[in-house]
Amino acid sequence: MKTDIHPEYRFVVFRDISADFQFLTKSCVQTRETVEFEGQEYPLVTIDISSESHPFYTGTQKLLDTEGRVERFYKKYGFAQPSSES
Numbered sequence: 436m437k438t439d440i441h442p443e444y445r446f447v448v449f450r451d452i453s454a455d456f457q458f459l460t461k462s463c464v465q466t467r468e469t470v471e472f473e474g475q476e477y478p479l480v481t482i483d484i485s486s487e488s489h490p491f492y493t494g495t496q497k498l499l500d501t502e503g504r505v506e507r508f509y510k511k512y513g514f515a516q517p518s519s520e521s
Contacts, residue, residue, distance in 0.1 A: 442463040445462070445463075446459055446460070447477060447479075448479050448480070449462075449479075449482055449485065451483070451488055452482070453484065454485065454487040466478045466479060468480075
């Protein structure tokens with residue numbers, strides 16, 4: 436097996452922003468953010484939906500504040516919004 440070609444497999448904290456829930460697992464994902472979790476510092480990955488907030492697992496429908504994301508993107512980066520003609 437070749438050396439130094441595989442990504443680093445390490446503990447990472449995933450944080451669900453819609454349910455204020457976080458969990459620790461192993462991953463190869465690269466991130467610059469860190470967070471303290473149970474007394475240790477780990478890399479942090481922010482996610483929109485997890486088992487704690489997904490309607491299939493919770494049995495309830497929660498609305499996320501996602502309206503306007505595309506418009507904010509276009510405004511932030513100065514793109515002209517595509518026409519909505521059908």
